[in-house]
Amino acid sequence: MPHQTPPALAARLREIFAARDRAEMQLTIEAFLGVLAEHPEEPEVLYEVGGAYDTAGEEETAAGYYERAMASGLSGDALRRCLLQYGSTLRNLGRLDESVEVLERARREFPGSDSLKVWHATSLHEAGRHDAAVAILLELISDRLPSEELVRYEPALRGNAAFLAGRDARR
Structure with a gap:
């Protein structure tokens, strides 16, 4: 059975995400890290920490959190978003073959996702x-x-x- 984030925790994560200021991501990073300290192996928390670092332009750090989130059992729509963001991050890091592979996996797992198609096309273009x-x-x-x-x-x-x-x- 896929992992389910407890409803109260999911609501807390949505609240932090909704309050984020893309121009000042450190506050969001700190908020998510605080939740991570309480829930160190929670896949969706790991994913959100990665996303905050990604938005802040810290792709290397973000990639590690995305990998941990997936290894911890991230599933459902959060997995789709994570694969998209991880593939994009790999592209930004110049790891083009890995980016394309991640996005191809994502499209196999979520064939109806328009956003995955767009990011896959972006990585393919970047890869020549x-x-x-x-x-x-x-x-x-x-x-x-x-x-x-x-x-x-x-x-x-x-x-x-x-x-x-x-x-x-x-x-």
Whole structure:
């Protein structure tokens, strides 16, 4: 059975997150570290500490907390968010192959996630796999943004996405 964060603790984490000031992340980091001192192995607390460090631009520190959160049994939507943020952090650290691998794993586990598709495309682009990145974005546009204009061109968008994905796979 997946790990469940106790409701009172989850509410406390949401409250700290809602009060954060992106321009002054040290206060949020300290608040989450205080909760971590009380719950040192709680996966969602580890994840939130990592996210606070990530937002503060401390990617190396964030990566360690993300890894600990996943190793401690993080599950559900918190795992989806963690994988996305960890993949992005790896990209920011220049660990492009690892970033792509993490985001591919995330997409297998959460195939309906639009945000994972976007971050996966971003990492693929950064890794020089431009065709694959554009293919993902074209598919996402075709799936999620059907305007009257785009509906007319949906087959062409999907065809171009398939062509670019195939071209990338052959490289």
